[in-house]
Amino acid sequence: MTQAAPRLQPVSARPAITADLMERTGLDEPLLTELVHRFYGKVRADAVLGPIFAARIDDWEPHLERMVAFWSSVALMTGRYHGAPVPKHANLPVDWSHFERWLTLFRETAHETCSPEGAEHVIERAERIARSLHIAVQDAGQGAPGAIPNLS
Numbered sequence: 001m002t003q004a005a006p007r008l009q010p011v012s013a014r015p016a017i018t019a020d021l022m023e024r025t026g027l028d029e030p031l032l033t034e035l036v037h038r039f040y041g042k043v044r045a046d047a048v049l050g051p052i053f054a055a056r057i058d059d060w061e062p063h064l065e066r067m068v069a070f071w072s073s074v075a076l077m078t079g080r081y082h083g084a085p086v087p088k089h090a091n092l093p094v095d096w097s098h099f100e101r102w103l104t105l106f107r108e109t110a111h112e113t114c115s116p117e118g119a120e121h122v123i124e125r126a127e128r129i130a131r132s133l134h135i136a137v138q139d140a141g142q143g144a145p146g147a148i149p150n151l152s
């Protein structure tokens with residue numbers, strides 16, 4: 001009688017990675033929920049950023065839920081967010097000064113909400129993503145990346 005070969009099940013390392021990140025940063029879903037809600041409270045009240053969001057978001061609840069899932073994925077590697085942020089930002093009427101303002105409010109909120117390690121963790125990631133989104137905005141303003149320049 002032939003013995004069936006043992007089936008190797010791929011085991012996700014994600015829960016262990018998430019647990020390790022939670023321990024190292026003190027971050028968890030309730031904290032990220034508070035961070036996101038407080039941060040967008042400041043954004044909405046901000047003279048520069050507030051109107052840009054107000055013109056595009058009518059219903060804030062789904063946006064806030066999406067942003068908690070986003071931060072859960074980014075900070076804790078939970079894989080909860082499925083989306084494509086770049087196209088949502090590429091055509092916004094913003095330059096680096098808007099991202100600087102966004103980051104100032106984010107850093108402030110992170111320090112108010114999280115442990116020092118947690119704040120450093122989310123701020124470092126926000127800074128990196130802000131730089132990529134800014135490049136996407138610049139590329140959109142100059143035509144698609146790799147597009148043939150206008151030579152006439």
Ligand code: HEM
Nearest residue numbers: 052053056070083084085088092094098099102126129130
């Ligand atoms: C100048 C600064 C920024 C402005 C004005 C801005 C504005 C917006 C607006 C208006 C939306 C809603 C878009 C829509 O539903 O049509 C949005 C979505 C979003 N933003 Fe930003 N944003 C900024 C920076 C950032 C940064 C730095 C991050 C990440 C660290 C970020 C992450 C996201 C994500 C994940 C979404 C949801 C995209 C989706 O629908 O899945 N944004 N943003």
